[in-house]
Amino acid sequence: MIIKPEVFEDQFVPRQLPHRDGKVEQLSRALNPALRGERPLDVLLTGPSGVGKTVLARHTIGRLQEQTAVHRTYIRCLGLEARGILRTALRKHPGGPKAVAEDATTEALRNELRDCVDGPYILVLDEADGLPDTAALDHLDRIPEISTVIICHDVEDWQARLGNSTTRFRSDDTVRLERYTVDELADILEIRVREGLSGTVPRKRLEHISDTVAGVARDGIQTLKAAVERAQEQGRSELTDDDVEDGYERARTRIRTSNLYSLPFHHHLLYAIIHSAGEIKAGALHDRYEAAEDRYRGRDLMPLTPRARRSKLSKLKRYGLIDWTGDSRHRVYRVQDEAIAPQISIESVSA
DNA sequence: TATCCACCGGAATTTATGGAAG
DNA sequence: CTTCCATAAATTCCGGTGGATA
Numbered sequence: 001m002i003i004k005p006e007v008f009e010d011q012f013v014p015r016q017l018p019h020r021d022g023k024v025e026q027l028s029r030a031l032n033p034a035l036r037g038e039r040p041l042d043v044l045l046t047g048p049s050g051v052g053k054t055v056l057a058r059h060t061i062g063r064l065q066e067q068t069a070v071h072r073t074y075i076r077c078l079g080l081e082a083r084g085i086l087r088t089a090l091r092k093h094p095g096g097p098k099a100v101a102e103d104a105t106t107e108a109l110r111n112e113l114r115d116c117v118d119g120p121y122i123l124v125l126d127e128a129d130g131l132p133d134t135a136a137l138d139h140l141d142r143i144p145e146i147s148t149v150i151i152c153h154d155v156e157d158w159q160a161r162l163g164n165s166t167t168r169f170r171s172d173d174t175v176r177l178e179r180y181t182v183d184e185l186a187d188i189l190e191i192r193v194r195e196g197l198s199g200t201v202p203r204k205r206l207e208h209i210s211d212t213v214a215g216v217a218r219d220g221i222q223t224l225k226a227a228v229e230r231a232q233e234q235g236r237s238e239l240t241d242d243d244v245e246d247g248y249e250r251a252r253t254r255i256r257t258s259n260l261y262s263l264p265f266h267h268h269l270l271y272a273i274i275h276s277a278g279e280i281k282a283g284a285l286h287d288r289y290e291a292a293e294d295r296y297r298g299r300d301l302m303p304l305t306p307r308a309r310r311s312k313l314s315k316l317k318r319y320g321l322i323d324w325t326g327d328s329r330h331r332v333y334r335v336q337d338e339a340i341a342p343q344i345s346i347e348s349v350s351a
Numbered sequence: 352t353a354t355c356c357a358c359c360g361g362a363a364t365t366t367a368t369g370g371a372a373g
Numbered sequence: 374c375t376t377c378c379a380t381a382a383a384t385t386c387c388g389g390t391g392g393a394t395a
Binding site for chain 3: 305
Binding site: 352353354355356357358359360361362363364365366367368369370371372373 | 374375376377378379380381382383384385386387388389390391392393394395
């Protein structure tokens with residue numbers, strides 16, 4: 001029985017981070033100058049998705065704030081450009097203005113930010129892979145009190161991106177997180193069980209979950225939650241292996257559904273055609289797409305030529321939404337998970 | 352078994368968009 | 374305001390692929 005749903009939410013920051021002691025310590029060391037009122041070091045925090053990069057940053061900075069008054073702001077970079085970063089950094093700073101003008105230029109924002117920071121200010125740039133360029137960093141570079149914790153997936157990609165940019169945010173320190181082992185992740189799940197559920201779950205079952213999700217903590221926690229929900233629906237208090245397998249499917253479906261919904265119309269149309277066909281050969285897919293081009297009426301997008309469609313199909317595959325077998329003109333497309341319903345209906349082209 | 356050809360995907364090129372500079 | 378520049382997305386071009394066809 002779930003008694004504290006928040007324990008299973010992505011934003012939940014646990015009081016303890018098992019098996020991350022060394023990483024917490026490393027990050028703390030970099031940030032500790034703040035205890036003396038000095039500027040913390042810049043840190044690059046990397047690792048695959050779902051292994052606790054954001055949680056590590058929140059947890060460690062949270063502890064720092066218990067010891068000293070230091071300002072910090074979390075910014076999810078996805079979809080933001082330099083202006084958006086500066087605006088958020090300014091708006092969330094305690095000494096910042098109540099409202100920031102909509103049309104303020106990047107320079108104006110930067111100057112205003114520089115004038116209001118009065119001590120160490122830590123910016124956590126989450127999902128920094130999503131930044132279009134280094135412009136944001138180049139601006140922040142000119143405000144001496146600001147330091148950064150940059151969270152991204154791949155160090156090499158990130159450094160290549162910095163390229164010839166002269167920013168000082170080349171990171172004094174890099175904290176790398178890896179996937180958890182089965183045992184480690186089971187420990188983490190045990191804590192969630194203790195804090196969020198009314199009953200207990202046998203260790204073996206938690207290890208089964210950990211193994212199923214291959215050490216990705218976020219998936220493990222979501223799978224645990226979905227498995228418990230399933231058992232609850234069926235009036236059982238104990239988890240079975242089937243609950244775990246089904247919970248994993250549900251968790252994956254949720255993630256993929258949100259993946260699909262985040263994509264533009266092109267992808268939705270292609271996905272809807274494949275979903276309604278079940279299996280569809282390349283030629284037929286392109287024919288139906290062309291037959292459905294009237295769907296673009298009233299949108300500010302234009303139908304794509306075949307080459308661009310292929311790019312969208314590749315993306316759908318990367319997102320775990322479709323799959324295919326065969327090659328060249330004999331390729332057959334299909335959806336990976338029937339349970340993920342398309343957002344648009346394509347009755348008119350399903351014939 | 353040689354050729355055909357519809358589709359694939361890398362690479363170069365064009366187009367659209369938005370910010371910065373003058 | 375215009376011009377310039379950078380970037381991303383889409384198109385154009387084209388060699389590669391492999392089951393179908395004769």
